[in-house]
Amino acid sequence: MIILGIETTAHTFGVGIVKSDGTILANVKDAFTSKNSGMIPAEVAEHHFDMWEKVLRNALEKAQMKIENVDVFAFSQGPGIGNCLRVGAFVARCLAQKYKKPLIGVNHCIAHLSIGKLRTKARDPVLLYASGANTQVIALEGGKYRVFGETLDMGVGNFLDSAARELGLGFPGGPELEKLAKNGKKLIELPYVVKGMDTNFGGLFTNVKQKIESGDYSKEDVAFSLQETAFAMLVEVAERALAHTGKKELVLGGGVACNARLQEMCRIMCEERNAASFCPEREFLVDNGAMIAWQGWLAHHAGRTLQLNESKIKPYWRTDDVEVDWT
DSSP: OEEEEEEOSSSEEEEEEEETTSOEEEEEEEEOOBSSOOOOHHHHHHHHHHHHHHHHHHHHHHHTOOGGGOOEEEEEEESSOHHHHHHHHHHHHHHHHHHTOOEEEEEHHHHHHHHHHHHHOOSSOEEEEEOSSOEEEEEEETTEEEEEEEBSSSOHHHHHHHHHHHTTOOBSOHHHHHHHHTTOOOOOOOOOOEETTEEOOHHHHHHHHHHHHHTOSOHHHHHHHHHHHHHHHHHHHHHHHHHHHTOOEEEEESGGGGOHHHHHHHHHHHHHTTOEEEOOOHHHHSSOHHHHHHHHHHHHHTTOOOOGGGOOOOTTOOGGGSBOOOO
16 A cells, blocks of 8 residues: 655655555655744745645655555644645645545654654654654553653744854754854853753743853854753653653654754663663654655554545644554
8 A cells, every 4th residue: 555645744845655564665855944034834835835746746756656556645734833734734635535545634743753663663662752843752651642741832943943043043953053062162051941741941042042142152152052951851851751651762753853962862861771762764853754654554554534524734733632543
């Protein structure tokens, strides 16, 4: 069986084509970028409308197949930016109707975990999901993917992008911050905010902004210090989740997980507690269509399909609202 997945929760329009045995036939995307600002939802949605035909065509060419051969169409139904989600939902509905194939709505957060398990062979992990808008520690308990900890305000990726903007870097800012941080020499004292199993980045951002505006610190030291502080917060709550659940596997997901320093900190923590740290390839960490396609297959295999009137987007769809019946 062939599943085509469409990802449009934020800056990426992605199309993935996956076989039911987990073989990735294609994983093509085009991401919105900006040198002067962050994501303006209307502009990002316009980018997706402009790019969807090209990305779809490229994915089909890479998979060496015709769209008539697709058996199931899946799309990211939520959570995400409403303007962006609507584009993917519209395209998926049109394709499913035109070719008379099943339609599957996918929870974006769970798709990150599912593709991580597929690509790393982790069996029952805790997921440290670190992306632009989402920062969660997730694990399967009692038939749902429970959120054991999460951000109380902004996602860690939005924090990094906001700090990068204050430093005069473009969007996305995370990769540029990572480059600067490698040359940082001084650890600046910054607010470290962990509340039980949850994190808070708003106060940290305000403090970082003040330090940038003061002119007393180099960009390299600011980048180094904010990374060390924010990532230590993430690793702490991930370790607490491992201890609480008794699980022995940690899987990283989300675009921020591409950061080599965060990966290193997670490896060290897991080694110290005799656990395993897994990280899928970069193309499956960032938002991508293959993860939507794979989660679409899992849901379809469990007997889930959507009628057209059930395919409305869910911008605030919680991870722990989804009944897990496919594991």
